[in-house]
Amino acid sequence: MDFTPTPEQTAASELAAEIFGDLSTPERLADRGGDTDTALWKELCTAGLSGAVTETGLLGLVLMLEEQGRTTAQVPFAASCVYGLLAIGAHGDTDQRARLLPALRDGTAIATGAFPARPGGVRAWPEGPRRTEGDRRPDGPRKEEGPRKAERPRRAEGPRRADGKGRLTGSVPVVPWLREATHVLVPDGVTQTLWLLRTDAPGVRRDPVETTAPWSAGRLTLDDAPAERLGPDASTAQQSTTHPYADVLATARTAFAGLQAGVCAGALARAVSHTATREQFGRPLSTNQGVLLRAADAYMDTEAIRLTAYEAAWRRDADLDAGEQALTAAWWAAEAGTRVVHTGQHLHGGIGADLDHPVHRHFLWGRQLAAYLGSGAEVLEELGELLTSRDARNAQDAQDARNARDVRNARDVRNARDPQNRQEEGTT
Structure with a gap:
């Protein structure tokens, strides 16, 4: 294992740090409120950072997402790269890659994902005459289910046509960056087959949803919505031996763990700056042993998130199985990430509870990322099943x-x- 970044990865990371640092300031974030920073997104795409992901690999993306996390920049960088560029690049056929990747690289198209797959959430059906409610749901009315951990991929294929076209019916309660997305990658809730649909297609409804972090999220409701299966020609996919759903989910967990590492690093940096300059009883807060110990624990937790994300990303880039490593990174991001953002807020004392203070934004992002794609307990259970x-x-x-x-x-x-x-x- 060698996590030393290539010159291309280093250059992309440094450029990302410069752009995020210059344009994602606390004042600018406060002005944007909960909306996506479209000007920043355009700047990132103009600089070629979104398109660079196909060259720098997942490790390069993780390095850039760390820089986003440090500033909690409100752009759909992780979602569009994971569910768009990397997913289509790895599992799309020749036509899909030629048709979709250029727009995703220049930012005119934005992708997101309705992950993880939820039993009873979305089902795919072959194209044909519009079906009745009973036809679409042969097992009776669908019951709304709460968030569940992603199940292991099944061998069943489910109804579909040989040309890769289908119709999707169902709903997903929360999809990040859905309000800005032009495409959504949706897994079938039973077979976990991946389907790609346009958000402006008939039968697609998007309702705004408020989340802990300002992710421009929405509720996705599908009613016989047309979609295309991702990668109908599996022989041309870069990772044809890997189940597409499992690969995309592992990639997402790795990427968002890298984002969490940046969020934690940013929260810790603010805490260090505050305790080094704030004085109580005639000396800086940072000289107190309790403060030093909490900061040291937070630093080790942050490094654990970062290194496990690096390992998972490195293995995927090396065409090695990274399922266990992605789950490990996701567990550290959930458990250690929560501890770090709580520490960052605690070390700020009373001002840490101020909703307008920059450190509170790191707290909100850390809590959101800790639950996305599975809580710590759910991820640990899934990892145990995989190991056994x-x-x-x-x-x-x-x-x-x-x-x-x-x-x-x-x-x-x-x-x-x-x-x-x-x-x-x-x-x-």
Whole structure:
């Protein structure tokens, strides 16, 4: 493992730090309120940072998202890169890549994702005459379900056409950056097949939803909405051996863990600056042992988030399985991220509770990221299931190897006792 960034990744990260630092100031964020900073988004795309993701890889994206997190810039950078550029680049067919990637690179198109898949949320159906309510929901009325952890991909395919066209019906309570998006990547709630739809298509409804962090989120409601399956020609995908849903979910968890690392680093930097200049009883707050210990713990938590995100990103870029590493990074982002943003607010004392103070924005982002794509408990449960299933497969492989070895040994013993049999086996 070598997390040393390439010159291209370093250049992209430094440029991102410059743009976010110059344009995503506390004063500008306060003026924007909860809206997306469209001018900043245009500047990022003009500088080529969104398009650079296809060259710098996931590790390069994580490095740039750290810089966004430090300033809590209100742009759909992570969502559009993960659910658009990287997802289509890895699992889209030749036509989809040629048709969609240029607009995503220059920012004229913005993608987001209705992740994770939710049983009872969205179902895909083959194109055809409009179906009745009973036809669309053969199992009876759909019941609204709360957030659940993403299930392991199923082998079932679900109804669809060979040309990759389908119709989607269902709803997703919260989709980040939905108000700004032109495309949404939606997994089928049962088969986890990925479908890409336009937000201006018939049957698509978007209702604004307020979230903890100002993510321009919305509720997505689909009623026989037309969509295209991502990557109908699987042989041309870069990672055809990887289940597309599992790969995109792992990529999203890694990228948003990198964003959380930046949020935590920004909160900690503000806390360090405050405690170093604020004096009580004739000395800076930073000289108190309790303050030092809390800041040190927050620093180690931040580094744990960063390094686990780096490892998961590096493995994906190296075409290695990164499912376990992405879950590990997501767990650190949820558990340690919550601790760090609470520490940052606590070390500010009374002013940390001021809703207009910049550190409070880091607190809101940290809490939002801690629950996105699964809470710490949900992610840990999923990681445990993945590890136990892997151990079971390894045990079965070891048993198969022992059985094959026993068969070879028995054959060798039989041949040693019967030279004629050995000669006959050699001729066959």
